[in-house]
Amino acid sequence: MSLFKRRRFPVEIILLCVRWYCKYGISYRDLAEMMSERGVSVSPSTIFRWVQRYAPEIEKRVRPYQGHRSGSWRVDETYVRVGGRWRYLFRAVDKHGRLIASMLSGRRDTGAAYRFLRKAQRAVSDYPPSSITTDKLASYPKAILRLQDEGLLPNDVVHRTSKYLNNILEADHGALKRVIRPTRGFQSMKTAGATLKGFEVMRMVRRGHCMLRHAGVTGEVRLVNQLFGLAA
Structure with missing residues (x-):
């Protein structure tokens, strides 16, 4: 398998x-010790390189299996420490809490909001939003209007600003940060972006927010293995 050549x-x-790293919120050192107990001697730095290389690949391959998303979007940003500075993680879920898209950014201006909403729109192009609920960040109305002017969002999309309606996303931020916490911050935007893709996709799979043939851990393992051509 060329993707794993020379491994x-x-x-x-x-x-x-x-x-496991992307699912359980553990450190690379702890995971290396867990693997050692299973008779596999692997260094934390090697696991780090694997996560950087293959977490985005898992995310890319799972994406076609994410299934239907509601047209009622909840959009918000949370903070992530990268290189000793706070950066912005844009995230969108539907009204049921199912992930639509996420994007790490150094800014949260109109340009960043536009790029994120464009990414979210492409992720669920078959299910255009009927409403987008955000906080009161001034960048969102401008970004939504630009997307409508370009014909990328329907003109009848309702933009709402409601903290109450975004509670489901605020709670999801907290759950994601519990997985992020053992990292103690990321060193660069590149490593943060790759790792966060893994965190997001494994949370989506674990919660059953994609098309699994079997429920629970069995379905999760079989899905990932099948995506890489391994025996079910």
């Missing part, structure tokens, strides 16, 4: 480490 560890071990 001296079996593909199953690599995917297991990436999956």
